[in-house]
Amino acid sequence: MKVQIISIGDEILIGQIVNTNSTWLATELTILGFTVSSILTISDDKQVINEAVNTGLQTNDLLIITGGLGPTNDDVTKHALTDLFNTTLEFSEEVFEDVQSFLHKRGVKMNSLNKTQAFFPKSAYLLNNNQGTAPGMWFEREGKVVVSLPGVPWEMKGIFQQQFVKKAEKFFKLPYIYYQTVMVTGISESELAEKIKLWEDTLPNNIKLAYLPAPGIVRLRLGIEGNKDENLKSILQENIDRLHNIIPEYIYSDIEITLQEKIGEIFINNNITLSTAESCTGGYIASLITSVAGSSRYFKGSIVAYSNNVKSEVLKVDNNQIEQYGAVSKQVVEQMAIGVNKLLKTDYSIATSGIAGPSGEKKDKPVGMVWIAVATPQGVFSDKFFFGKEREFNIKRSSVAGLNFLLRNIK
């Protein structure tokens, strides 16, 4: 089943916003079993929309259009599609009530612009919008479908998940695919690809693999296609188990979860506490940990020790050792980890000290070199890492490595 995604919006064409709607839709449609043939962004113009829809329907089974439905831009998409499908706009009691109830919940009065949104194309099927005033529309012509969704991301996603998916699964004969995502860290995408090539080559034909990289992380998305009655889940798990045997040290979860969420689970379950002492990462590890709701249950705080004075006076790192070994050293980073555990009265800590760049390079200490330590009830562990010369990338990679280093050292 081929699908084209069409985004309508001048703000995308002038580079004002990144088209993340299309990326989200491409992911979801692929997971449902569709093949996305192309993604097109066009202007808020009735004739342009007409042409795009007619062209798109020639080679696709489904078009998903986002944008151009708000009340202020005069519903250009709605008018274009109404003409194209030779139908007329009629006042819809159901849409009117949806809009009214949505506005009521937000304490807003209905105005004349909102009222025009209750006019709905007669031949279209309504996809209710619980999070906004512009409804989704489902048009059919000769076994092909055109769906129009609002451009506001959460409205688009809500209608897609709550309304579109079940209707599409009925209408199109989509293959059944069961997905699972294995979370990998501590290895680059290309090294990983090399290490698991043989495994990848010997995967059954009905299992598809996608590499989804993020800084410091690779998500391996596995999808297995077949009949729902076959034991797809266990076949997939057998293949994931084989993967565990090849790269046990790099997999941190068989379900899609961030490192900081995984750490949160462990700390809550074991009733233990955490702190960080950060130099080169500048608070980024703390911000990752506290991005998890409920992190105040185990995370006590962080000392961002950017200057050496803070390292010695607050974290009680020995000044002589800072002078002798430098701030970016095994000796100093280990004392930072121990110091923050003592000061904030925590069980575990992560400490970082490195040269994020672009300046600060020293003999034997290139930009990109980072020492990471973890202090635990069993002792202190540390290691040296290199993450390249780009400052932002270096900080992010060091932070992910710090979280992973903690995970590896929890007993």
Add this chain to the structure above:
Amino acid sequence: MKVQIISIGDEILIGQIVNTNSTWLATELTILGFTVSSILTISDDKQVINEAVNTGLQTNDLLIITGGLGPTNDDVTKHALTDLFNTTLEFSEEVFEDVQSFLHKRGVKMNSLNKTQAFFPKSAYLLNNNQGTAPGMWFEREGKVVVSLPGVPWEMKGIFQQQFVKKAEKFFKLPYIYYQTVMVTGISESELAEKIKLWEDTLPNNIKLAYLPAPGIVRLRLGIEGNKDENLKSILQENIDRLHNIIPEYIYSDIEITLQEKIGEIFINNNITLSTAESCTGGYIASLITSVAGSSRYFKGSIVAYSNNVKSEVLKVDNNQIEQYGAVSKQVVEQMAIGVNKLLKTDYSIATSGIAGPSGEKKDKPVGMVWIAVATPQGVFSDKFFFGKEREFNIKRSSVAGLNFLLRNIK
């Protein structure tokens, strides 16, 4: 001059990567004076590319194609365009030397795959690539142009800026547009639009305005079109000065710069020092400040005081006041700001305490409520803010507000 951007890559069609190349190109092409008519993403397939180029050339003056040029994917774009423009691939000494010198600099030996990249379409103009092995190509047909660039972002950007722009400015008669970006913070996009509507309506016809929002920030990009000899820059500045009279309290810069960069300039120029004491922002303000290269010259560190114990024991906040007023209060956040200045021996500090959500709501203290304080040599200032119930958004907005609150209170 109409242009279509064509991205080639299956990884975009399955939602694996966000198409940020297109957004960057759309911005740059708009700034050059082109009108981007559409953005299309298609598959790595010769016939699909052929059709897209032929269709695109019917209504556009220029097509910019990115991707499909790497050695491993068999240069599908190069072969497709070579056929389409009825030319042949010939060994190019110049490309060969470019590739050789690039690989040499990286200490890599040339392999047979790299050698194939030296075969270049006879009728195309070479756009040298200093940062990779795949050269850019410029094809012409009946006054129209097709440009092919690699998909790797920094290679694409390098060729575009160093090679494409000057050739395009010669070939196409592009209007001259002078751009300036005014940085606004502390006000939402819609409130801003309302406040400056009259100003916007009275801008000269040759000045175009674009709103470019990011969390907590709105960039107002103004472009003025005309002949280079007119005094475009001063006309634009006059209009920006008028804007300053309307919203003086919201503009923090007339050039494109982040809040943390602006703060860095001021702290370096005045030889003053900075620290932060963060509760709800969890280290995010420190990570923004330290994202600026050279920030170690003025930023000493941060105490992320997530637990109340850290607030009282490390920052010396009065425990009785925490009990009496709660951690999210004017009293506590001001003491946090004073405490971190004392502990880290800094001149200025930012402190935050709020309820990032989703839990933690109390009577009179809804999720999204944040107290921000700034301690300065002139005294302590604080204010209460509300940034909504979404945790990630709340943390980001609070952090930007903290930086802005500091900026407003530097004397």
